Amino acid sequence: MAGYAARATAATGTAMPLRGKALAIEHDRQRFVLVTVDLLGVTAAMRERIGVTLSRTHHLEAEAWMLAASHTHCGPVVDDQLSVAYDLDAGQRSAIAAYTNRLEATITGLVGDALERLEPVGLAYGEGRATFGANRRAQFLPPGPVDPAVPVLRVARADGRPLAIVFGYACHNTTLQAAMTEFHGDYAGVAQRELELRYPGSQAMFLAGCGADVNPSPRGTLALVEQHGAALADAVGVALGRVRSIEGSSAAGFELADVPFATAPDRAGWLARQQSEDIYVRRHATLMLDRLNRDGTLELAHSEPIQVWRLGGLTLIALGGEVVTDYALRLKREHASAGLWVAAYCNDVSCYVPSGRVLQEGGYEGGGAMIYYGRPGPFDTSVEQRIVTTAGRLMRRLGVS
Ligand SMILES: [Zn+2]
Incomplete structure (x- = not known):
């Protein structure tokens, strides 16, 4: 299972089935296909492989x-994500590779199914509020921010009955902790299940926001996961009660931004780290030395x-990766004229993405977590x-003010 290095066993069962869902929208001659998965993350390599197929077939x-x-944090490990965090044997590695393969085929199939089932709908947008997320960087002062926004996209037939409800919230899905060994x-899983019960015939889909520095509070039990899921479904319900229909033209864009890492240790530095007391520091140093031996250099940018x-x-x-709250608040502040929804954990989850403030403060989200993700070290200040x-x-290119 993915998410907690401290978990001592493989999964022991399924407490709630995990879902992959697809929604295809054609608006103003532009197609938009959203795929959501109840997983810790996806990798750039997964997106790349699925993308090759989707480009060819659709x-x-x-x-x-x-x-x-x-x-x-109660889903399976996929691909080579967070490989430093887990102590996997060869059998587990091959099971993960086989699962990843199967999952990619399932996702391409889902997208094809969604594209074949287009029907006339109306789109509408609204916003609710949830307050069970708390900034978890309590060791730093002043306390970090949270973003209580619950953005909601309603895709509905002419009578207003929702076919799809896409909703977001910026908070880690870590109500259940390492002691939980069932999927x-x-x-977010509870909220999706709740919404599909409350709005029969709808498909509810969750988009994680910039909540890399936010945890549910309180947390740790199945009762609390039900409580938070219901609170989020309630917030979505409030938003659905005040949606405004979406009019006007559409466009889509995608770019990869090169973000350099700070200067990494040299070979002697990695050799010294191999003597660390901390098993993860040792494992990470070995991975970096293997890469240096293989490529002659470490990756310079993400x-x-x-x-x-x-x-x-x-x-x-x-955005990709585990993005901290500062990004959503800044983007919404600087583009206040637009109805702006900032999601994270999309397309590639291969590190934390700290803001300038969090990078400077340090800690887990500021750079410490790079070890578990197998990246060379913290980001550069840019x-x-x-x-x-x-x-x-x-x-700007898409005409957003
Ligand atoms: Zn996380």
């Missing part, structure tokens, strides 16, 4: 489809996927500016 290019993970969608969908007056920015600039340029 002429869907990178900007037109989005792969979004809920960041549940479960966490609060490719941050930035996708923007403009649906009339609604703009959805989808990380926030590079991402915000690229997102802004994409929005």
Whole structure:
């Protein structure tokens, strides 16, 4: 299971089935395909492989489809994600590779099914509020922010009955902790299940927001996961009661922003780290030395996927990785004229993405987690500016003010 290095066993069962869902929208001659999965994350390599198939079979290019993970910590490991965090044997590695393969085929099939089932609908957007997320960087002062927004896209038939409800919230799906060894969608899974019960015939889909520094509070039990899921479904219900229909033209864009890492240790530095007391530091150092031996150098920059969908007056920015709250608040502040929805954990989850502030403070989200993700080290200080600039340029290109 993915998400907690401290989990001592493989999965022991399924408490809640995990879902992959697809929604295809054609608006103003632009196609938008959203795929959501109840997983900790997806990798750039998965997106790449699925993308090759979707381009060939459906002429869907990178900007037109989005792969979004809920960041549940009670899902399976996929691909080579967070390989430093887990102590996997050869049998487990091959089971993970086989599952990843099967999952990619399932996703391409799902997208094809969704594209074949288009029917006339209306789109509408609204916003609710949820308050069970708390900034988890309590060791730093002043306390970090949270974003209580619950953005909602309603896809409905003429009579207003929703066919799809896409909703977001910026908070880790970590109500259930390492002691939980059964698959479960966490609060986002409960909210999706609740909404599909409350709005029969609808498909509910969760888009994780920029909540890399936010945890549910309180947390730790199945009762709390039900409570938070119901609270989020209630917030979506409030938003559905005040949606406004989406009019106007549409466009989609996708770019990879190069974000350099800070200077990494040299070979002697990695050899010294191999003597560390900390098993993860040792494992990471060995991985870096293997790469140095193989390639002669370590990767110098991360490719941050930035996708923007403009649906009339609604703009959805989808960032990759575990993005902290500062990004959503800044982008919404700087583009206040647009109905702006900022999602994260999309298209590639291969590290934390700290803001300038969080990078400078340090800690787990600031750079410590890079070890588990097998990246060479913290980002260079330009990380926030590079991402915000690229997102802004994409929005301008798509005609968002
Ligand atoms: Zn996380």
